Amino acid sequence: MSQEERPPSWQQRSQDVDQAMQEWRRTHPQATLAEIERAVDEQMNQLRARMIEEVAHTSPPEQAAGQRQPVKCPQCGNRMQGRGKRQRRLQTQGGQEVTLTREYQSCPQCGYSFFPPR
Structure with a gap:
């Protein structure tokens, strides 16, 4: 990822909040x-939401390398199957929207499906 593609650092974003205030x-x-x-509060809630989003998208090295443990169905215990990545929009306590991208999972045995956390 090039310097231009990388999101601003938290320190830079904090400085931007300071300047905006x-x-x-x-x-x-x-x-x-x-x-x-x-x-x-408005400025801090925006900063907080971006930080939450970035932290949520950061995988530990073992997950990034594809060494995750198989996900088991919370209904029947069988192995879940990935059904592709999907985005989910959530709202923080500060009223800001956060977008998460996760692998959507479904169970071939019982049909249960969910959007798991990392």
Whole structure:
């Protein structure tokens, strides 16, 4: 992955939040403490969501190398089969959307299917 393709570092994103808040404060000099708190929460929730998304997409080395243990069906205990990758959109506690990509699993024995965590 080239430098241009790599997402910004968390440190860079934190600095971006700091700069955004400084600019916000310049344009809102009469803001109340509650308004400041809402503005900070909005920026931090966005940062938090990107961090959650990135951490969730990071696999430990043994998973990246394809050495995962087979997934067993929580209904009947048989081995699940991969049915291709799918995206799932979730909402964080801060109200931000996070998109996860996972291998969709289904059981050939009982038909149970799910979108497993890593």
